[in-house]
Amino acid sequence: MTEIIPSPNIWRYPGVYEIENRSVDPDGVIEAAMRAIRPWDGLDVLDIGCGSGYHLPGFATAAASVVGVEPHPPLVQLARRRVASIDDDEARARIDVRAGTAQQLPVPSGSIDVVHARWAYFFGPGCEPGLAEIRRVLRRGGVAFVIDNDATRSTFGSWFRRWLPTYDPAAVEAFWARQGWSRRTLDIRWEMPTRADFEAVVRIEFSAEHADRILASHPGTSVDYAVNLFSYEAPKGLLRRGR
Template sequence: MPSVTAGALPDFKPAPNQGGNIELYEVENRALDPDGHILAAMRARAPWAGRTLLDLGCGSGYWLGGYADEAAEVIGVEPDPRLLPLAADRGPRVRVLHGSAEHIPLDDQSVDVVHARFAYFFAPGCDAGLAEVMRVLRPGGTLVVVGNDLRAGEFAELLQAATGALVLAGGEETDAWWAARGADRNTVRTAWRFTGRADFEAVLRMEFPLKVADPWLAAHPGAVGLSYSYTLFAVDKPAALLRAR
């Protein structure tokens, strides 16, 4: 099993929206996809019931407990040491390890499904991370990557307005990169839905520059959420070839 030592993750860059404001990021996670469309699409493409699931870049582990309700084993891998204790506290049925997309501390062919939400480490030029995922996947296993769809929804409009201030993961270049690697693409349209205006404003200002967030909020004084579109890229590891008799 490859080992990972503290500070030995050159592919890791801290995410300011999560590691910098953990409590507010938890509020954001609770508002994501309130009707469960993303989970349903992920489950339909790569069921994890009774299987071993790796949540790569699991952050504070918000999704780990839910996965553990169905999977035989759930493993979270996270590069940010600030988030590891929080992820480890998500329940006794999850295992959390320090690692990254290019340095997964698991044996070859040891997991069935890999999830990567908002995986900015999977974009054009990130073949090393994809190769590492393929190493730990069992034959016939699946990687599912959730990202932002830049083509539809109010969140996409905000992303477009913030171009130059944020690193965007999406668009035709990303689609072509995944297609060349045998992935299929699915669009899931859903929403952010908060319980109150104050939380919504705080999260929007965390995710976007004030010059983008404040005008949008002023133009939508009663909003406690917005429309949101996601992309799901899924790629399968080829099943093992049967031995010739």
């Protein structure tokens, strides 16, 4: 059986995680950086670890088709309900939410132009089977994006390092380089509507002890946040099934 590592935040607190999704990167830095590498207008997109489907409608405004893959059944249902509630009939018809894992993607070989995984490949080493699946499903010249924390910079990065001192950012970055992925560093921010929202999100992201320390020392509703955008382009000359 394919191993599934539970997500301690969205699996247990999907409502609070929805607040976090709405509050991360309000300036659209991540999307602009991805589009600078490969726009997905008119292309087929795969969102791995799509959770409750937060990013699916946004992709569907421009993509030809969007497949969201999620291993946790309650989140699959939330994602499908989100898609069903989309007012735009054409955009809604372009999205398909499927139960599945990164290690065994329920997608044909050579059928995807753009892969997106946001905080779904958090620690790098150990995700090699999922990366092999990404290579399988990409078309010639297709591009994959993985968004991950940059624990070497920013206020949020310092919180992360104190919470998980065994995390080795240099080893993670070296792992992605060995796999043939490129890295671009981005500066974004959290911007919560209220202090109560900020506190709730901090408490699902960190242990109780660390959350208490963070909230006691950090006022307000926002924090600077550094991330890595890892990208991979499938060889243009590699034959794939599909188009």
